[in-house]
Amino acid sequence: MEDLIGTTVTSTVAAIENLTLPFYLYEAEEDSYPYAVYYYTPEYHSTKDGVYKIATDLTLQVYSQDFDEAFSLAQTIETALIQGMNDTHFRTRLSTTSKECVEGIWNVQFVYNIIQI
């Protein structure tokens, strides 16, 4: 079984209509707001016959100079991920949320528990 979590999250977010949000792995590659980053560490679960599921807590952070914008973008992504990644191959649910503001930049963080089966 190949880890498809990252590519599926990326393609799901890219497919959101009217969303032009720069979306990066680990850290932003350009210094403009808003943008989003995601990161995760896959955990492989095996039977004696091979890997049968990959589980992870995927962290997705939206950065913006405006809280409402950051939170709205995070919710838009949440809706897409919950709808798009709950099927025969993935189980996805929102695990935790948090918000913080550092030097005027809002960081809205949603952590998803994702299982690829």
Added chain:
Amino acid sequence: MAAELGYNIAFKIGGKTLTGRTQDDFNITPITKESITKDDAGNKNQQITGQDVTFSCQGLVVLSLASGETNKLTRDEIVEMALATGPSAVYAFTYRPSSGKQLSGNCVVTGYSESSNSEDEATYTVDFKTSGALTFATPNS
């Protein structure tokens, strides 16, 4: 030293592995007979008269197999084995690492249990006890 990895060790019933298998436990328990005479000065003697050989297999509950997976027993087949009675409840088994000697003979199911919670995959545990003579030898193929 080349330690054997666990996934290389296979317990098979009728040439088929149990589906979703995550762990196999193999146990040999000698049956001892104790004796003591006055001449033993209080020191007991032990004699091995036989062995109880048991297996305990754990795995994920799998109800259907992918196409081509004809060499595995599903959960339903395992439960049917556990519910069998009489001569049809005795099954030929083999137990072998990737190389070396293979233990083979007949066994019966002495217990089956399933565990399911709200978060994880359902799992089963099935226990076997050997019946009759066992063979411990290098297989021909």
